Amino acid sequence: MADYKAPLRDMRFVLNEVFDVSSLWASLPALAETVDSETVDAILEEAAKVTCRTIAPLSRSGDEEGCHWNDTVVSTPAGFPEAYRTYAEGGWVGVGGNPEFGGMGMPKVVSAQVEEMLNSASLAFGLYPMLTSGACVSLNTHASEELKATYLPNMYAGVWCGSMCLTEAHAGTDLGIIRTRAEPAADGSYSISGSKIFITGGEHDLTENIIHLVLAKLPDAPAGPKGISLFLVPKFLVNADGSLGERNAVSCGSIEHKMGIQASATCVMNFDGARGWLVGEPNKGLAAMFTMMNYERLGVGIQGLSSGERSYQNAVEYARERLQSRAPTGAQNPGKAADPIIVHPDVRRMLLTMKALNEGGRAFSTYVAMQLDIAKYSEDAQQRERADSLVALLTPVAKAFLTDIGLETTVHGQQVFGGHGYIREWGQEQLVRDVRITQIYEGTNGIQALDLMGRKIVGSNGAWYRLFSDEVRQFIDTADSDLQEFARPLANALDTLDELTAWVLDRARSNPNEIGAASVEYLHLFGYVTYAWLWARMAKAAQGKEGADEFYAGKLATARFYFARLLPRIHSLNASVRAGSESLYLLDAAQF
């Protein structure tokens, strides 16, 4: 596998030249004093060092060795505990954390870049800090001051890890039917009993303590999703002085054997009357989880991008070096027995597809991160509300589209390698195996699409959609003549999406099956139109600079490829959605 090189220039291009984040930061008082582009540059440089040098070299060996379980104890692969310590000591676990409790206080547009590098280096490794910072977001928003003061500093510092315990064997998507119980104790704590599955980082040897956030039901809880509460359950109880006390009654029953992310421990966690503390209000656990979910789901989307980026870097290096056959237009490398395969049109098609989707994906995840920052830091209520709505609308797209695309790009990157792509030592097949989980966990991509189409678009009767559509339309309307080669097809694509959205809204009124029948392909169409807008924005940022610097020429060329060869994917998606739900219900369950 090629060495991973953090795409810092591409990140800076998106942050500074496309989105001008410095101006945004300057306009948000909470960020104006702590964040500026020089500090962020330095942070990204340092993040590149730790991810490229310390973590990336563990990816292959971590996959081969995997995690091991022995009588409730889980060991991570060789090198992981040391690398985790290095990462934690750099303050990276708390990069987006609340400075009051020791976090670095960086906005999400910055931590999103750090996450991209981390997950490109090793998706399996990245899950440990990712789950920790997700748990911190929930605690920071919903926990009592006492819980925050006790737990957040050590979690931001990476001294303790976090885990999120939601799924049970019979309850994945449908959390309303969980069975884990919480009995109140006299001292205000709770006794938690039940069994959770698929718990990422539920047990491991990276940190001295693990703080579990656990969904459970109080004795008098109403049935269904409105009867779920959230509890903090530490592996080791914490004494009043902050030192570790006795072992809590929570243990790891086994770990799963999986397709990929072998170095991430996926645990069965048994709670046998474990002591826990309520986070937020009783029966409002799902809401407390959802605070964290938008961050986590964007984070999972970024994992799709990270995998595609790593696969692309390997594939480009291979395609430049591997000599095989001659270019269709005649030998390019007459002194050798064959030409490098990058001369072949279909190899270029695969590489450009990866490049266009990766760079579009980076612009997209950064845009969504920017909305999260506005929603969190703006002092203007209307601006906050608008950003909140855009986050709600775009998060399922970011999670599902970036990861579906991640599968496509890693498969292309594997295909470029021919037979070697199937061999483990080259690393390309691992990226396919690893990225495949991102389409499944944190709500499957089918569930994301249902969330987009049902809760977000039909649920707001199209209002949130129009916020987005208006922003794209405004870009189109103000595009100058040099930008028309992109603005015109973008306008057509947006018309297609506008009309399809109205069509689904209309159909859903008379038949609720239309929502789920449209959802996945609609989400993809939404994604491609969004990337078209972002590619037009990137082209705009590059125009006029392409003569002096081939970086910008590359951006314009990739934008042209995107519009020519990838955006047309919307035609089929559109036609497929418009076929409606009827053909899905011609068979009854027994006839399949």
Add this chain to the structure above:
Amino acid sequence: MADYKAPLRDMRFVLNEVFDVSSLWASLPALAETVDSETVDAILEEAAKVTCRTIAPLSRSGDEEGCHWNDTVVSTPAGFPEAYRTYAEGGWVGVGGNPEFGGMGMPKVVSAQVEEMLNSASLAFGLYPMLTSGACVSLNTHASEELKATYLPNMYAGVWCGSMCLTEAHAGTDLGIIRTRAEPAADGSYSISGSKIFITGGEHDLTENIIHLVLAKLPDAPAGPKGISLFLVPKFLVNADGSLGERNAVSCGSIEHKMGIQASATCVMNFDGARGWLVGEPNKGLAAMFTMMNYERLGVGIQGLSSGERSYQNAVEYARERLQSRAPTGAQNPGKAADPIIVHPDVRRMLLTMKALNEGGRAFSTYVAMQLDIAKYSEDAQQRERADSLVALLTPVAKAFLTDIGLETTVHGQQVFGGHGYIREWGQEQLVRDVRITQIYEGTNGIQALDLMGRKIVGSNGAWYRLFSDEVRQFIDTADSDLQEFARPLANALDTLDELTAWVLDRARSNPNEIGAASVEYLHLFGYVTYAWLWARMAKAAQGKEGADEFYAGKLATARFYFARLLPRIHSLNASVRAGSESLYLLDAAQF
């Protein structure tokens, strides 16, 4: 994983009701006496038994255990040698083999069904007999009578296995640059030296001897593909009385660690002056290989179908049993906490996509097999030539489209399982890992697309394409009014393909890059139009019978789903191809 159930009724539907193979057999004197529909029924029943009972249970354990190499010796997983013996003793290795040398003499339409079952049961297992029968096809066509008499009977009987040794470390797609050498010896044999990689079944413990077919260069051979010869190199030399003699100088240097097909040994084979015998004429080795290639490539396509079928069977069972959330139109299962997930529109979309593509794929592979039979057995030169042309045209489509679709269908089947789809014990992720190699080996799917577009369509100046297009057009023109719901959209789809074919032919005249720029998406468009035609044919065969038997109602419903939701994929492919090669060449190699 659900038990595998051989889809015998679907196979009989395709053979008897769609293609009426009995009439074809009756018209071919070479088959008329030996093959009839009752015999074939019995053969398929027996094949179902051995694959479902003996082989399918080894698929998961074979994946976990894998093959092991120890100082040139390779062991297959537990149970494989015994199961192989059972399979061989049933005569299945020679099911399509020449009866003169002990083969069963079944036409390809029959052995294609056996291959489908075998590969659904275990793709990794299936490779051993598949490589053997591939080697037999080459030997039967090109080897001397003496070689045939010495080797074919034991190979058809499964007493000896075969392997195909083509690839070298620096030469995969580009076989013209291989370095393996063959020096003539005084006794008419040759001394073979060189190293081959990615040799499926190059070494194992299933049989007492392995017969390698090896590409190598004679001392005076011209450079490039016209200087390659084919040699037979046995692992153990065979004495004049047919007993095994001394060990030949060929050995396995190591085996690969792969993404999937763990139970198939992928070997580095070292030939150190091994004794071999020329097969066919000097320097005509590639042509001798290509005789076998059409059979092998169709076989690889069938592996894609097999994987999709196995994944579908598992997914349907899971979707009927897994209870999660409620149907959008209200509870279907009010007595339980949730409904089975098969009520959800998006789960149905995934299952129907699998079903429509699998059944379309079975009709397609059977159609191509039928052309192979006509090309081999017809006594009418014109009919033979027509079938040969159709085989040449459709083989790359069958190989690449069936396997690209195989990845899609197995990914859907994994996705239906949610988190459990990622866990090894459920078997769905293995099917994804296994099927992924089918898009790569036996010529990557990019190479297949280039073969279709360049050698077959442009190479025949569209003549072979018109043979196919005329057959589809004739079906449309003779469709009665009841069939118009399928015939009309099929006519539009065929128009699209006709026009695109003419467009590419025209563009390729002035720029050879246009062939490779169009090839993969063109092949996919070709595949979807072909499936539309076959689904229309299946609908025709089902019409009128759907009231009495829900099997036929299911066929019509699936045909409607295919036309409504999947055929529209051609719109994007068409637009993408028509964007041409220009956007692929805006970057030079250093700018990627």
